[in-house]
Amino acid sequence: MIPPYLGFFLAFTVFHVCSVYYNNLLPGGTSWSLFVLSDVNVLACVLFFVIENTNFDEDFIKKMNRHILWIVALSLVVTIIQIKKPMFFFDTSQDLELNYAGDRLTSIFSWLGLNSCGVTFPILISILLNVYTTNSKPFPLIVLSGIIVSFLTKARYVMISTIIAFMQLLLVKSIPMKKKVAVIGFFVVGIFAIIGVSKMVGYDIDKTINERILEKDNDMGSAKTRLLSYEVFMMKFPENPFFGVGPKTRADVVDLLGGEAPVIHVGYLSYLYFYGFFGSLLLFLALACLLWDSWKIGKQDDFWGSFYGLLGFALANFTFVYFNFSEMGIVIAVIYIRYYKVNSHVYTS
Numbered sequence: 001m002i003p004p005y006l007g008f009f010l011a012f013t014v015f016h017v018c019s020v021y022y023n024n025l026l027p028g029g030t031s032w033s034l035f036v037l038s039d040v041n042v043l044a045c046v047l048f049f050v051i052e053n054t055n056f057d058e059d060f061i062k063k064m065n066r067h068i069l070w071i072v073a074l075s076l077v078v079t080i081i082q083i084k085k086p087m088f089f090f091d092t093s094q095d096l097e098l099n100y101a102g103d104r105l106t107s108i109f110s111w112l113g114l115n116s117c118g119v120t121f122p123i124l125i126s127i128l129l130n131v132y133t134t135n136s137k138p139f140p141l142i143v144l145s146g147i148i149v150s151f152l153t154k155a156r157y158v159m160i161s162t163i164i165a166f167m168q169l170l171l172v173k174s175i176p177m178k179k180k181v182a183v184i185g186f187f188v189v190g191i192f193a194i195i196g197v198s199k200m201v202g203y204d205i206d207k208t209i210n211e212r213i214l215e216k217d218n219d220m221g222s223a224k225t226r227l228l229s230y231e232v233f234m235m236k237f238p239e240n241p242f243f244g245v246g247p248k249t250r251a252d253v254v255d256l257l258g259g260e261a262p263v264i265h266v267g268y269l270s271y272l273y274f275y276g277f278f279g280s281l282l283l284f285l286a287l288a289c290l291l292w293d294s295w296k297i298g299k300q301d302d303f304w305g306s307f308y309g310l311l312g313f314a315l316a317n318f319t320f321v322y323f324n325f326s327e328m329g330i331v332i333a334v335i336y337i338r339y340y341k342v343n344s345h346v347y348t349s
Contacts, residue, residue, distance in 0.1 A: 001052045005289035009048065009325065012275075012282035013041040016247065019275060023246030044325035048334060056339045064335070065131045068124050069138055075107040075121060076145040079152050082107065105152045115322045118158040120329030121149060123309030126165035127336065130305040134169075134179050144190055151194070157319045161312030168308045172298065225257075225265050226319065232256045233269040244276035267317030283323060287314055294333070297340045306333040 002010070017036060020026060026035055036042055081088045082105045091110040109117035125146040132138045143166075150162035169183055236253055239245075249263045253273070257264070264270040271280040291314065294307035310333055317323060324330075 002049070003052060003289070003293070005286045005293065006045070006048050006052060008282050008286035008289060009041075010045055012279060012286060013039075013045050015275065015279040015282060016041050019244065019246045019279060023248075025246045025248050040324050040326045044330075047326060047331050051331070051334050051338050054338070055342050056335060058343070061336070061339055064332070065128075068127060068332070069132075069142075071108075072121075072124055072128060072145045072149075073141060075109070075117075075149050076141075079105050079107045079149045083152070104154045107149055107153075112328065113324075115320070115324070116327055116329075117149075117153055118155055118161065118316065118320075119313055119322065119324070119327045120332075122146075122158065122161035122165045122312045123305075123329030123333050125162055126168065126309035126312070127305035127332065129165065129169060130303050134183060140186070143186060144194075147187070147190055148194055157316040160319075161316050164312040164315065165308050168304045172302075172304050228257060229264045229266050229269060233264050233266070233273060237269075237273055240273075240276060242276045242278055244272070244274045244279055247274045249273075263321055265321065266319070267321045267323060270321045271323060286325075287323075290334070290337070293337050293341070297337055297344070301340050301344050303336065303340055306336050309333050 017039070020035070021032075026032065078089050082090070086105065089108060089110075090106065106114060106117045107121070109120060112120070125142060128138070128142045132142060146162050146166065150158045153159075166187075170180055232253055235256065249270075253264065254262055264273055268280075268284070271283060274280070275283070287310075291307065291310055294304075294310055298304040298307045309329060313330065
């Protein structure tokens with residue numbers, strides 16, 4: 001079975017490989033077979049094909065629920081330890097020149113990739129908010145984990161993605177108004193508790209807010225990088241609007257960016273520059289179809305975990321460039337979509 005999202009994504013992956021070949025962008029020291037076998041888009045296609053041709057039963061999903069809760073709990077524990085020991089459980093094979101260790105706490109996720117925490121963790125939180133009710137024992141742990149881990153990443157897009165995951169409690173979940181007010185109160189109390197504990201352990205929370213969120217130390221440098229990316233995109237995109245220049249930022253664009261970032265730092269614009277209207281449209285349609293499938297699951301089965309998790313991923317790519325569909329969080333979201341497609345009596349294609 002190849003549902004619409006996978007059909008579009010397969011077409012994009014073929015276009016991606018052809019674009020690398022046509023623009024002679026094969027990385028040095030590798031072969032075509034190794035490049036294809038190690039490409040994240042090819043990996044995502046294989047994973048999605050296996051998922052769409054597998055029937056997941058209720059016992060499997062129950063195990064997934066427990067395992068996701070354990071992963072979130074471990075993420076919280078490791079993040080707290082990293083406050084004092086930033087290199088604890090950090091994959092040192094990652095590029096330390098990026099200054100992630102000690103600057104941004106990636107919890108257990110550095111072993112997957114430096115952006116994995118920001119993509120996967122909010123999706124895991126989103127799913128758990130659907131699995132466990134507000135009255136359940138794990139609920140406070142889920143909320144505190146979401147707040148603490150996302151904040152200590154010091155990355156705005158992670159915080160925003162996690163907030164989007166939490167918004168489902170107020171927007172779509174079947175929770176009485178009194179409980180919604182109680183949930184808001186719990187969030188407020190939790191935030192103040194986190195601030196208090198942070199000061200007790202010597203963590204400078206004010207510095208994080210001023211430097212990473214408000215950017216008082218660099219005169220809104222991150223925002224200026226995005227604005228510059230828009231300007232450079234409008235200059236260079238018209239040169240190759242239909243098929244793009246291939247998945248690599250050319251030297252003239254890097255020069256125009258002035259060393260602020262080696263890539264057009266808005267995911268959708270960067271992919272339009274890389275793949276043009278034709279190639280990027282295939283990818284965007286694949287993401288839109290996934291969101292549509294997860295929306296229907298939410299409306300018909302009241303399971304919004306995949307939708308709000310994928311929505312956070314989609315919105316995050318307005319502030320960074322990382323359309324990696326092979327990330328664990330994306331794959332797990334697709335597994336739940338597949339489960340509800342097969343087992344829902346009300347789902348219609």
